[in-house]
Amino acid sequence: MTHLMNTYARQPVAFTHGQGCWLFDAEGKRYLDALAGVAVNTLGHNHPRLVAALSAQIARLIHVSNVYRILEQERLSDRLARLSGMDEMFFCNSGCEAVEAAIKLARFYGHQKGIDQPAIVVMEQAFHGRTLATLSATGNRKVQAGFEPLVAGFVRVPFGDLAAIEQVAEHNRNVVAVLFEPVQGEGGIHVASAAFMQGVRMLCDRCGWLMMVDEVQCGVGRTGRWFAHQHAGIKPDVMALAKGLGSGVPIGACLASGPAAGLFKPGNHGSTFGGNPLACVAAETTLSVLEEEGLLAHAERMGERLCMALREGLSGVAGVREVRGQGLMIGIELDRPCAELVGKGLEAGILINVTAERVVRLLPPLVIGEAECDELVARLVPTIIRFLRG
Numbered sequence: 001m002t003h004l005m006n007t008y009a010r011q012p013v014a015f016t017h018g019q020g021c022w023l024f025d026a027e028g029k030r031y032l033d034a035l036a037g038v039a040v041n042t043l044g045h046n047h048p049r050l051v052a053a054l055s056a057q058i059a060r061l062i063h064v065s066n067v068y069r070i071l072e073q074e075r076l077s078d079r080l081a082r083l084s085g086m087d088e089m090f091f092c093n094s095g096c097e098a099v100e101a102a103i104k105l106a107r108f109y110g111h112q113k114g115i116d117q118p119a120i121v122v123m124e125q126a127f128h129g130r131t132l133a134t135l136s137a138t139g140n141r142k143v144q145a146g147f148e149p150l151v152a153g154f155v156r157v158p159f160g161d162l163a164a165i166e167q168v169a170e171h172n173r174n175v176v177a178v179l180f181e182p183v184q185g186e187g188g189i190h191v192a193s194a195a196f197m198q199g200v201r202m203l204c205d206r207c208g209w210l211m212m213v214d215e216v217q218c219g220v221g222r223t224g225r226w227f228a229h230q231h232a233g234i235k236p237d238v239m240a241l242a243k244g245l246g247s248g249v250p251i252g253a254c255l256a257s258g259p260a261a262g263l264f265k266p267g268n269h270g271s272t273f274g275g276n277p278l279a280c281v282a283a284e285t286t287l288s289v290l291e292e293e294g295l296l297a298h299a300e301r302m303g304e305r306l307c308m309a310l311r312e313g314l315s316g317v318a319g320v321r322e323v324r325g326q327g328l329m330i331g332i333e334l335d336r337p338c339a340e341l342v343g344k345g346l347e348a349g350i351l352i353n354v355t356a357e358r359v360v361r362l363l364p365p366l367v368i369g370e371a372e373c374d375e376l377v378a379r380l381v382p383t384i385i386r387f388l389r390g
């Protein structure tokens with residue numbers, strides 16, 4: 001008996017500690033972590049450099065208000081600006097807050113152009129969070145049901161459908177921005193093509209819209225680039241980051257560039273905790289380790305290794321539709337709902353996730369090694385085959 005709201009269908013396991021890509025429960029059973037706290041534990045568990053940096057920072061300074069300069073935050077912003085080419089950023093504590101800031105920025109941009117009912121183009125199957133504005137932007141009725149009235153000002157198109165956005169451009173004068181995930185995560189691991197992203201970039205330039213990418217899940221090295229939109233060689237005007245940025249210490253960021261930069265003035269937006277010294281040191285350390293240990297190229301290699309081995313192991317298995325992904329964001333789509341695979345995975349000692357009802361999702365830490373990839377496949381493939389044979 002607990003006093004927790006019943007907001008999660010929780011698995012019957014609790015972990016006591018972790019090491020690298022492994023988590024341990026109280027009985028000493030170990031689990032290979034292919035979920036990483038939903039793309040959060042970028043450096044795995046108990047990474048020595050993160051532990052040392054955080055321990056030192058806790059002893060020095062955890063939190064001060066944003067009414068003062070925060071040098072850790074300034075340093076982190078310089079670094080993220082260098083990696084992304086973006087001009088400026090606002091720090092918050094989560095993904096939905098980062099997207100919420102992006103939505104506010106787009107509306108603010110619209111109002112300054114004299115559009116007083118600004119609208120944002122969003123995608124089917126999108127996931128942007130669970131605050132009222134972000135659940136309204138989300139393309140999943142289950143997330144919205146029961147929380148109406150939704151926030152107005154979103155126009156939805158099929159994911160990856162440039163022609164549909166061009167149609168919107170023709171008859172909707174209120175549009176101020178396009179918002180999408182370069183790789184849809186919750187929606188079932190759908191990778192936007194480079195052509196789509198380039199097309200959106202050109203359309204936004206032509207129409208004076210902001211191109212906004214939600215890289216809360218796919219950003220920070222996971223797809224083998226610092227940011228997933230970089231696969232298309234374009235730069236957005238706004239980007240939301242969170243999950244993997246702090247390796248488990250909550251931090252989010254809304255980055256802005258070009259026409260989206262310089263809009264907010266004191267009083268337009270804010271956050272009590274956002275960008276505090278502890279969170280910023282977690283993010284800075286995460287980025288340092290990713291950079292110095294070559295983990296972007298590593299993520300790309302491990303992703304290819306996993307995808308190849310999964311395709312091989314599952315080839316010809318009835319019920320497997322597709323293995324797809326980018327870097328260490330991998331989906332295995334089955335022909336039927338498969339939520340129970342999460343529990344079967346636990347029994348097999350692997351932590352996996354199922355999203356969009358029939359897609360097994362793998363989001364391991366970026367430090368996963370070759371042997372661990374092979375072990376994951378060796379445990380996962382028979383688990384899926386057994387499930388499909390019922």
Ligand SMILES: *Cc1c(COP(=O)(O)O)cnc(C)c1O
Pocket residue numbers: 093094095096097099127128129130181185186214215216217218242243
């Ligand atoms: C998880 C997620 C969010 C919401 O992040 P929270 O930290 O849970 O608020 C937003 N966008 C995308 C793409 C996500 O994957």
